[in-house]
Amino acid sequence: MLAVAAMGLLAVGACERTPTVSYQKDVVPILDQHCKSCHMPGQAGYVVSGFEVGSYESLMKGTQFGPVVLPGDPLTSVLVMLIEGRVDPSLKMPHGDATTPTEEQILTIRRWVEQGAKNN
16 A cells, blocks of 8 residues: 555656656757847858857857856856846847747746756
């Protein structure tokens, strides 16, 4: 009887676990949709900051001012702060004609950073 109860608790715990966010499957499409038009070589965002989102390596390199992703720390990761609007309104991303990520997309980026910002 005790074993059955323990298995039930394990099953409930597994259901409540946040799914792993995949960089390739979940994050790249968001970056492509909302960031890539500005943050690639020759584009305005890249010219101003040196920040490129074309690859995992360039994303993790950050800007000329330093990294924008601190794996495991969504609270102080600049990328998360910018897309969540926890910065001066003139810095909120994306700028210009790019569409704003949905709350779900922002949460996906936040979870990816929280889970260690892995290249998976």
